[in-house]
Amino acid sequence: MHEPTNILAEPSSPSEWELVRHAAIGAEWAVGALYDAHADRLYSVIRRLAGEDALAEDWCQESWMRILANLHAFRGESSFATWAHRIAVNTALSSRRRLLRRAVIEHEASSIELRVPPDDAERALLRLRLDAAIDRLPAGMRQVLVLHDIEGYGHEEIAQLIGTTGSNVRSQLARARAKARTLLQEDER
Amino acid sequence: MIYPDNRTNPDKHIAAERLAALVDSPRTLQEERHLASCGRCNAALMRLEQLRQSLATIEPLRSPAHIRARVVAAAMHRQQEPHRRPWLGWAAAAALFVSGVLVGAVAARNAPSGNISSGDWLVTRMGDPVARVALLEAVALSARAALAQAPQDPGIRVIHERLAAERRAAAAALSNETGGVRWF
Numbered sequence A: 001m002h003e004p005t006n007i008l009a010e011p012s013s014p015s016e017w018e019l020v021r022h023a024a025i026g027a028e029w030a031v032g033a034l035y036d037a038h039a040d041r042l043y044s045v046i047r048r049l050a051g052e053d054a055l056a057e058d059w060c061q062e063s064w065m066r067i068l069a070n071l072h073a074f075r076g077e078s079s080f081a082t083w084a085h086r087i088a089v090n091t092a093l094s095s096r097r098r099l100l101r102r103a104v105i106e107h108e109a110s111s112i113e114l115r116v117p118p119d120d121a122e123r124a125l126l127r128l129r130l131d132a133a134i135d136r137l138p139a140g141m142r143q144v145l146v147l148h149d150i151e152g153y154g155h156e157e158i159a160q161l162i163g164t165t166g167s168n169v170r171s172q173l174a175r176a177r178a179k180a181r182t183l184l185q186e187d188e189r
Numbered sequence B: 001m002i003y004p005d006n007r008t009n010p011d012k013h014i015a016a017e018r019l020a021a022l023v024d025s026p027r028t029l030q031e032e033r034h035l036a037s038c039g040r041c042n043a044a045l046m047r048l049e050q051l052r053q054s055l056a057t058i059e060p061l062r063s064p065a066h067i068r069a070r071v072v073a074a075a076m077h078r079q080q081e082p083h084r085r086p087w088l089g090w091a092a093a094a095a096l097f098v099s100g101v102l103v104g105a106v107a108a109r110n111a112p113s114g115n116i117s118s119g120d121w122l123v124t125r126m127g128d129p130v131a132r133v134a135l136l137e138a139v140a141l142s143a144r145a146a147l148a149q150a151p152q153d154p155g156i157r158v159i160h161e162r163l164a165a166e167r168r169a170a171a172a173a174l175s176n177e178t179g180g181v182r183w184f
Helices: A016-024 A028-050 A053-069 A080-101 A122-136 A139-150 A155-162 A166-188 B016-022 B029-037 B039-056 B065-079 B086-110 B118-125 B129-149 B154-177
Strands: B002-006 B009-014
Touching: A016 A028, A016 A080, A028 A053, A028 A080, A028 A139, A028 B065, A053 A080, A053 B065, A080 A139, A080 A155, A122 A139, A122 A166, A122 B039, A139 A155, A139 A166, A139 B039, A155 A166, A166 B016, A166 B039, B009 B016, B009 B029, B009 B039, B016 B039, B029 B039, B129 B154
Parallel strands: none
Antiparallel strands: B002 B009
């Protein structure tokens, strides 16, 4: 007689598809493995779009809940990383639109404490300075700069995501770069 | 286009936003000529190109550890709410159906004759026939609940239909044994 298979058991070297399949039926080990594989990249784009830690954490959790709730809809037509990244970006942008509708005031400057890492590596310091400048950008500029110059989205793609034209995206991007450059110069003095 | 720097400065330079756009946009002939001779605009453009390069290669941030705990805990908590998780109802119904098939397979193998109806093997192998029909009714109700949560799921629909057929067969067999009494 055929022995029933434990469908929740962890395979020895799970493929991405197996991880998704097991996470979709609630295997905790698979949920954790998917999270560990993609957390940093998703957190990066969400945190840079949010501009602050508290918002980023809320948007991050909301993004992951949407990703996990829709695993059954993942067809493998793109990589899981690409699929999840798009959900995270859409979640962050729609969350920001909700905030705007609640009339949250965008503030241009906030006191950002720069934490220099103990090893004082030049690249790590540059990253901190860049992130501090990105955080200080107005939200509209920030989202265009992050999506285009960091995440690699095209002008038309961004236009579709945020509901504007490619021409507006190009203009906003130029303003964002100029503003970021100014903020970095202020930081250098 | 070349813009005046300010009202008091007669020098004409490329505006900051236009320079930012030139990082990855084509330049006009006039802009090319200006950049060929203006150290200030050239230096500003170089800094913007460096910024663009830095952003393109910026390292990812590290996701805080406490977010992982929250995400996994929230995901597991959602599993405890089957009415929100159609796949949980599917998994439960599938488990019930598979266990029923396994019981039936054992019963069929041990039955005195090779060909028996699905209702027959449950009635003959599982003690009180009324209790067996009641059990099948309960299992079919579970499958129906799962189907209500995920009406488009083909897997759940198949399981529900098979369980319903098993229940009808068992009830019909019991009715025959009890002189035509209708069971469900």
